[in-house]
Amino acid sequence: MRIGLLSQWFDPEPGPAALPGVLARGLAGRGHQVRVLTGFPNYPTGRLAPGYRMSRRADETRDGVAVRRVALYPSHDNSPVRRLASYTSFAASALASGTGTLRGLDALWVSNSPITVSLPMWFVRYAHRVPVLLHVLDLWPDSVAASGFLGDGRGRAAAEKCMTGWCAAMYRSAARIGYISPGVGELLARRGVPEEKLVYLPLWAPEETPAPPHTDLRAELGIGPDRIVLVYAGTIGEAQGLDALVDACALVDDPRLVCLVAGSGLAEQRLRERAAASSRDIRFLGRLPRDRMPALMAAGDVHYVSLRPSGMGAYTMPSKVQATLAAGRAVLAAAEGDVATVARDSGAGIVARPGDPDSIADGLREICQLGREKLDLLGLAGREYYRRTFSVATGVDRVEAALRAAAETGRRR
The missing domain is CATH 3.40.50.2000 (Glycogen Phosphorylase B;)
Structure with missing residues (x-):
């Protein structure tokens, strides 16, 4: 299969940001052609990783995977304004400078967080007619509200209502929707996501054998x-x-x-x-x-x-x-x-x-x-x-099957 991955976060970023890279390598190792659209690495410090320089776009190959990086405003501090600038700048850059690399795919895996990623996702879905597997890694607007970024003012209810409608539109456009725990699946069903779209895709951990600690x-x-x-x-x-x-x-x-x-x-x-x-x-x-x-x-x-x-x-x-x-x-x-x-x-x-x-x-x-x-x-x-x-092998099996199902849904349409 020709598979795309769309995520603001990707290798060499650590922690949760490393999980899309694990998936990309797993799929490539099974013989799939994998293309990635992502940003320049800056998590978690908000500073570009060594060896990178910000530009409109840059192409590289990592472990046999074609990666297109697009410009963004790097920020991971406590400012809601700067965090929003990071999210929206990636979405705009990906739409303008990255969606071409995702043309001609059989299916596209998308990390749902942040939800601004929907802009390039919708373009690929409707302009390039690529079916989407949307992996719900964070619940929006719930996770944003729990983080305290929305504050407690009168605008909070309006912001939550706007994000809820935005997420509903993302769910409608996806051929399959992955959820990472049973509770999330039940909640999505209660929010109107058709059960035939839902598929259980729990997360994995990077399983590369770490080097022995230099010190105790x-x-x-x-x-x-x-x-x-x-x-x-x-x-x-x-x-x-x-x-x-x-x-x-x-x-x-x-x-x-x-x-x-x-x-x-x-x-x-x-x-x-x-x-x-x-x-x-x-x-x-x-x-x-x-x-x-x-x-x-x-x-x-x-x-x-x-x-x-x-x-x-x-x-x-x-x-x-x-x-x-x-x-x-x-x-x-x-x-x-x-x-x-x-x-x-x-x-x-x-x-x-x-x-x-x-x-x-x-x-x-x-x-x-x-x-x-x-x-x-x-x-x-x-x-x-x-x-x-939760192993990587089990996770890649599940995602691969969900991508095949999404591609089949796209062919029927």
């Missing part, structure tokens, strides 16, 4: 082998509800427990001040470079996944869930819905009530009671569950 992060931080390390890595924002973790640590008197927080975000400074007022061992590491992530993953006996209590929490599946399971590490999930279900079903997780310091503290005490050896066994169970449920 535990030793570097002066953490002894008897200590039990909880790691949170990712965005430190309002949606993650990390205040409850800081408060929970203050309730646990086991001296073996140490909490490492890596990342940055809107709530970072407030949480640093909150943790400084606690007598517990909570350390903020800031945003670590990509090559330090294997060391951070290895340092944690258990990794923390947290979502603030909200209607959105039941439908959110952070990519760190799959990444933690793939790495064979245990999980403490202060979440509800699909995340809690995976934590339980995998055998790798301990579940606490989100936003409840007492419940999270109970989870921390259970971690300490289990000890490092038993937490390693939980991690092994999680890795086996990942292999069966």
Whole structure:
């Protein structure tokens, strides 16, 4: 098949932005001709990756995949205006300078986030008559509202209504719509998406074997082998509800427990001040470079996944869930819905009530009671569950089948 991928984020960007690259390589490895339309890499710093210079467009080949990059305004800071400029600039550039590379495809995979990507998507769908598989990686407008970017003013309701209508138009134009967790599929059905369009496409994690850590992060931080390390890595924002973790640590008197927080975000400074007022061992590491992530993953006996209590929490599946399971590490999930279900079903997780310091503290005490050896066994169970449920091979199988179904729908039309 001739397959296109449309995503604002792509290699060499790390974390969730790396997932489209995994898919592209997987499809190319099965003999498909793959073309990618994306932006110049700048996630998560908002600065261009080394070796790139902004231009109207640039073509390259990565791992046998043809990649067209188009200009955008690089920004990942806390400004809604600059973030919107990044989204809209990519959409405009992709429409003007990139859609030609997606002509003549059998099917197009599209990452739905941000929803401004619909502009080049609709052009390819209707002008080039290419059927679309729309992969709903983030729920809009729900995820934007949960992040706090819409504020609480009178314009919030109007913005949500506009984005809801925009998403509905995207769903109508797609031949198939992938959802990443059962809860998201149920919600999309309630929002009027025909069930025959819906297909379960859970996310995977990058599975390249990482280079051994250059240093032992535990030793570097002066953490002894008897200590039990909880790691949170990712965005430190309002949606993650990390205040409850800081408060929970203050309730646990086991001296073996140490909490490492890596990342940055809107709530970072407030949480640093909150943790400084606690007598517990909570350390903020800031945003670590990509090559330090294997060391951070290895340092944690258990990794923390947290979502603030909200209607959105039941439908959110952070990519760190799959990444933690793939790495064979245990999980403490202060979440509800699909995340809690995976934590339980995998055998790798301990579940606490989100936003409840007492419940999270109970989870921390259970971690300490289990000890490092038993937490390693939980991690092994999680890795086996990942292999069966979320692996790249399984994910590419599912996406490939959905793309074939979309192409068949296009031929019938």
